[in-house]
Amino acid sequence: MTPSPAREGSANAGSSSGNLEEKPRLSEHEKKANHIASEQKRRQVIREGFDRLTELVPGLEGQGRSESVVLKKTVDYIRLQLEERRRLIAKIEELGGHVEDGMRRA
Template sequence: MSTSPAREGSANAASNDTAEEKPRLSEHEKKANHIASEQKRRQAIREGFDRLTELVPGLEGQGRSESVVLKKTVDYMRAQLDERRRLVARIEELGGHVDDGMRR
């Protein structure tokens, strides 16, 4: 079965209209968009590390060593989890009840 020339022409015209409305990006524009996207991603990471240095004790005034920030953050979180377990155990020793959701 063949398609009539009118249908082919109208299908091509529709796709041409779409292409005319939104032209393809040039290689220069693609590269600029990629660079801007990468800069935005890196900025978000920097802001996340800055926020960690505000939240984790002992990181104030530290250099921007991301490995140090991550290690000290993990150490701090483990200490907080240990403290939580101790508190749950103490509450139960004193006869209190702790919901299962609060044990973790």
């Protein structure tokens, strides 16, 4: 006797290795716990990124954890660095030096 098409399709759908056992589904409690753990991990990674910015951007050391302040001061600092780069490139060329095109891009 051959299995019915519906049973055959469902038995093979869960596994490409031919294993007929299906993986048990997560309970609602397990789904919620996984979601909470995932969200906590995501938030921790963001906090670590902001902490790293406070180490790299002058003027942010010892400041509170206002993420909007960290982002604004980071953008301001990057803009200053880009302007300084343009100024240095202009100075090099003014003195007769050459800056490769690849080094001009910011």
